Amino acid sequence: MPDSAAPARDRVKVTQAVPMLDLKRQYAPLRDELLTAVDRILETQQFILGEPVAEFERAAATHLGVDHAIGCSSGTDALWLAIAAAGIGPGDAVVTTPFSFFASVSAILRAGARAVLTDIDPATFNLSSKGVEEVLRGRQEVPVRAILPVHLYGQCADWTEFSRVGREHGVKLIEDAAQAWGAEWNGKKAGGLGDAAAFSFYPTKNLSAAGDAGMVTTNDADLAERLRMLRQHGMRRRYYHDEVGWNARLDGMQAAILSVKLKHVEGWNHARRTVARRYHALFHAAGLAECGTRPSHGVVLPHEVAGSRHVWHQYVIRSARRDEMRAFLAKRQIGSEIYYPVPLHLQEALKCLGYREGNFPEAERAAREVLALPIFPELREDEQQTVVAAIADFLS
Ligand SMILES: Cc1ncc(COP(=O)(O)O)c(C=O)c1O
Numbered sequence: 001m002p003d004s005a006a007p008a009r010d011r012v013k014v015t016q017a018v019p020m021l022d023l024k025r026q027y028a029p030l031r032d033e034l035l036t037a038v039d040r041i042l043e044t045q046q047f048i049l050g051e052p053v054a055e056f057e058r059a060a061a062t063h064l065g066v067d068h069a070i071g072c073s074s075g076t077d078a079l080w081l082a083i084a085a086a087g088i089g090p091g092d093a094v095v096t097t098p099f100s101f102f103a104s105v106s107a108i109l110r111a112g113a114r115a116v117l118t119d120i121d122p123a124t125f126n127l128s129s130k131g132v133e134e135v136l137r138g139r140q141e142v143p144v145r146a147i148l149p150v151h152l153y154g155q156c157a158d159w160t161e162f163s164r165v166g167r168e169h170g171v172k173l174i175e176d177a178a179q180a181w182g183a184e185w186n187g188k189k190a191g192g193l194g195d196a197a198a199f200s201f202y203p204t205k206n207l208s209a210a211g212d213a214g215m216v217t218t219n220d221a222d223l224a225e226r227l228r229m230l231r232q233h234g235m236r237r238r239y240y241h242d243e244v245g246w247n248a249r250l251d252g253m254q255a256a257i258l259s260v261k262l263k264h265v266e267g268w269n270h271a272r273r274t275v276a277r278r279y280h281a282l283f284h285a286a287g288l289a290e291c292g293t294r295p296s297h298g299v300v301l302p303h304e305v306a307g308s309r310h311v312w313h314q315y316v317i318r319s320a321r322r323d324e325m326r327a328f329l330a331k332r333q334i335g336s337e338i339y340y341p342v343p344l345h346l347q348e349a350l351k352c353l354g355y356r357e358g359n360f361p362e363a364e365r366a367a368r369e370v371l372a373l374p375i376f377p378e379l380r381e382d383e384q385q386t387v388v389a390a391i392a393d394f395l396s
Pocket residue numbers: 074075076077079100101103104150176178179199200201202212213214
């Protein structure tokens with residue numbers, strides 16, 4: 001069928017390509033600073049831990065307003081370290097969300113504990129505190145020792161409620177803050193809300209390394225000491241192993257790169273907030289924004305909760321025709337992504353948890369409806385107009 005005979009909606013109209021993420025735009029203005037920092041590591045040969053890592057840890061702790069920051073090899077290892085250092089293992093259970101990246105659950109299993117899941121709040125996609133409370137009030141086959149909420153897409157889980165629930169039930173709170181560097185809850189930064197928090201510096205994150213890297217933060221000095229020991233094969237003294245830890249060390253090169261980027265991350269988060277506000281305005285102006293959490297003819301926009309400072313790691317809309325919309329955008333060379341297409345309780349590898357389809361309807365609906373649109377600090381207004389115009393064409 002010639003293009004002109006195709007229904008208007010299906011005609012391929014490439015206005016301009018819009019990438020989901022373009023890290024080259026971040027690199028260009030930082031190139032000299034980053035190369036100098038990397039060169040210093042090569043000159044001094046401080047490849048693993050040492051002063052470059054300690055320097056980054058001090059700056060990160062100050063930035064987040066926490067007492068201790070422990071650099072490690074990835075966000076996944078940070079989660080495992082936080083759980084293991086808290087003394088959680090076989091015979092314990094941890095409650096978390098079915099709607100997150102795989103590591104939120106796999107780290108619990110790797111620590112030898114049981115993962116108990118409960119559904120999400122459809123307005124924020126974050127773990128529902130009500131659901132957690134029901135689990136804690138119910139009969140527990142294995143005692144729950146911690147709650148592990150994920151600050152999904154860059155917005156803190158409801159920490160007013162989680163602190164109350166944690167206190168009332170005497171369980172620890174571990175933040176999965178992998179996506180939430182700089183996010184706040186009632187003026188307090190993610191990383192200092194719970195007993196411990198895990199961050200990821202995976203290259204797509206708001207604060208990112210040039211490879212894998214992560215961090216655990218805490219205000220508990222004993223926990224910090226244990227975390228440092230566990231990240232280095234359980235050694236306090238060289239070649240004397242007190243416990244079976246792991247190699248979860250941070251490289252000097254990554255720490256040096258992160259130290260440079262740390263100085264810019266506040267500005268980047270500010271820019272992300274501007275980008276999010278612009279999307280909101282453009283969708284409203286186009287008459288596409290729907291209220292509530294159930295999309296029909298338009299799209300449901302992401303929601304920033306009062307008292308929270310969202311850092312927009314992702315800008316995630318809901319659509320009733322998500323897969324068709326994504327294909328339509330791809331034809332126009334507009335990037336988008338689905339975080340996450342399969343909720344964790346339905347993952348092949350997690351069948352062992354014993355859940356089945358229908359157990360967590362909100363997580364399952366989110367997995368069918370969510371679509372993350374391009375967002376990064378350098379995204380231009382005309383590119384956002386292109387994205388919203390394409391969605392308007394699709395929905396017309
Ligand atoms: C919510 C969440 N938790 C944990 C992780 C794991 O981090 P990493 O990829 O650095 O191991 C990620 C990273 O993608 C994440 O998004």
